[in-house]
Amino acid sequence: MHIDTITSPELAWQQEALCAQTGADFFFPEPGSSVREAKRICGMCPIRAACLEYAMDNDERFGVWGGLSEKERLELRRTSR
Numbered sequence: 724m725h726i727d728t729i730t731s732p733e734l735a736w737q738q739e740a741l742c743a744q745t746g747a748d749f750f751f752p753e754p755g756s757s758v759r760e761a762k763r764i765c766g767m768c769p770i771r772a773a774c775l776e777y778a779m780d781n782d783e784r785f786g787v788w789g790g791l792s793e794k795e796r797l798e799l800r801r802t803s804r
């Protein structure tokens with residue numbers, strides 16, 4: 724196998740990320756601004772569950788991941804303990 728064809732299996736799901744096609748700006752909004760558009764795109768994303776799991780596992784604090792804002796993920800973390 725040629726080295727270029729090797730991709731990390733952990734990050735392979737990101738190749739299907741809808742946000743990779745729309746640009747990151749939606750997903751890292753200014754504090755206090757709307758995350759509605761980012762969430763709408765997440766809602767159509769084929770890898771939403773994997774994305775959310777990744778964000779939770781890696782304790783991602785900023786931006787929208789898997790359709791949840793940072794506040795919502797914090798809440799999920801609190802309630803899932």
Ligand code: SF4
Nearest residue numbers: 740742765768774789
């Ligand atoms: S769920 Fe949302 S943040 Fe995650 S990869 Fe898909 S579009 Fe991007």
